[in-house]
Amino acid sequence: MTQELTIHFPGKLVFGRGSLRNLAAEVMQGSPENVLLVTIEPLLKSLKNLIDELETRQITVQVDTSIVQEPSFADFENLMKTVKPFNPGVVVGIGGGSVLDVAKLVAAQLENSQTLPEMVGIGNLSGRRKKLICVPATSGTGSEVSPNAILVDEADNQKKGIISPFLVPDVVYVDPLLTLSVPSAITAATGIDALTHCLEAYTNKFAQPFIDIYAFEGMRLIAANIVQAVRNGADEEARTQVAMGSLLGGFCLGPVNTAGVHALSYPLGSQFHLAHGLSNALLLPYVMAFNASAAVGRYAQVALALGCERGRDDAETAAKGIQKIKELIRDCGIPARLREVGIPKETIPQLADDALKITRLLKNNPREMTFADAIAIYTAAY
Numbered sequence: 552m553t554q555e556l557t558i559h560f561p562g563k564l565v566f567g568r569g570s571l572r573n574l575a576a577e578v579m580q581g582s583p584e585n586v587l588l589v590t591i592e593p594l595l596k597s598l599k600n601l602i603d604e605l606e607t608r609q610i611t612v613q614v615d616t617s618i619v620q621e622p623s624f625a626d627f628e629n630l631m632k633t634v635k636p637f638n639p640g641v642v643v644g645i646g647g648g649s650v651l652d653v654a655k656l657v658a659a660q661l662e663n664s665q666t667l668p669e670m671v672g673i674g675n676l677s678g679r680r681k682k683l684i685c686v687p688a689t690s691g692t693g694s695e696v697s698p699n700a701i702l703v704d705e706a707d708n709q710k711k712g713i714i715s716p717f718l719v720p721d722v723v724y725v726d727p728l729l730t731l732s733v734p735s736a737i738t739a740a741t742g743i744d745a746l747t748h749c750l751e752a753y754t755n756k757f758a759q760p761f762i763d764i765y766a767f768e769g770m771r772l773i774a775a776n777i778v779q780a781v782r783n784g785a786d787e788e789a790r791t792q793v794a795m796g797s798l799l800g801g802f803c804l805g806p807v808n809t810a811g812v813h814a815l816s817y818p819l820g821s822q823f824h825l826a827h828g829l830s831n832a833l834l835l836p837y838v839m840a841f842n843a844s845a846a847v848g849r850y851a852q853v854a855l856a857l858g859c860e861r862g863r864d865d866a867e868t869a870a871k872g873i874q875k876i877k878e879l880i881r882d883c884g885i886p887a888r889l890r891e892v893g894i895p896k897e898t899i900p901q902l903a904d905d906a907l908k909i910t911r912l913l914k915n916n917p918r919e920m921t922f923a924d925a926i927a928i929y930t931a932a933y
Contacts, residue, residue: 578641849917
């Protein structure tokens with residue numbers, strides 16, 4: 552414990568199957584006149600009752616479904632052009648991590664003179680005036696409880712993070728039933744992303760006992776249930792366990808955050824527009840193999856959380872954990888190699904160069920990573 556622990560919880564957290572039915576009453580508290588709902592087109596049918604209930608109470612609802620992939624600065628600025636004149640009293644984000652990240656930033660920038668570039672970084676956001684409610688529709692990013700929002704800056708094609716306690720929502724509803732319709736490929740990729748949040752927090756250079764509790768249990772829940780959730784998306788129990796694991800991973804993101812896997816995955820998203828969860832899955836076992844010698848006891852515990860039997864020593868146990876991750880990725884039907892998703896091998900040096908710029912995450916990695924190390928990891932993943 553080499554640094555002070557600070558964690559910002561949402562003001563209210565509701566977790567449970569069917570909890571979405573109580574969201575309208577939650578939104579109406581404080582009697583807002585205007586409500587912005589940031590979501591995605593496929594969810595509109597599921598949200599019809601919510602919208603109808605609000606409009607029956609003479610609340611004007613503006614629905615935005617413009618965020619369809621990992622968002623850019625331009626996507627956010629274009630959305631703000633329509634949102635500022637509407638000036639909602641409450642911002643509700645219902646969707647995957649991209650939708651939630653944008654909803655969080657919208658709530659923060661309304662009635663705030665700061666520009667988006669001025670917010671970028673850790674602790675630069677000056678405040679938030681609007682009530683913010685987040686509802687995840689995937690089990691992956693943990694954005695609903697994290698202080699983070701990530702956007703791609705077209706100026707240099709880099710992912711930029713806005714990290715602030717003001718981005719932690721006031722209210723969070725997690726209804727695992729919302730994830731039943733998520734396609735298997737997205738379920739798989741977002742589930743491995745959530746597992747990576749837990750794993751990178753647990754093996755982090757700045758790991759904290761308080762966060763270890765969330766991280767270990769999150770790994771256990773996801774590893775035990777993700778394959779079933781992928782293969783049988785209608786399994787409510789599997790969906791619920793993965794949703795809880797994802798939520799626990801979200802709590803890891805503020806106080807401890809991620810490390811080498813995420814740093815190396817960012818260039819895959821910004822350069823080749825790979826989904827964030829898929830990028831992490833492609834790199835996870837290879838970064839684990841690189842890191843294990845620097846935190847062998849921690850990686851042995853990871854293996855136990857993943858359901859592995861203890862080996863003769865920590866090194867053997869840790870190796871079992873790396874193999875287990877490869878098996879989970881295979882059993883979830885996720886591509887295992889960069890070449891399988893069309894990444895040209897000659898781009899590896901550029902990927903490595905861009906990854907080393909993500910110092911806010913690399914500083915957390917249990918083993919220092921050089922340019923040559925990054926190239927070796929990408930090459931191993933190829």
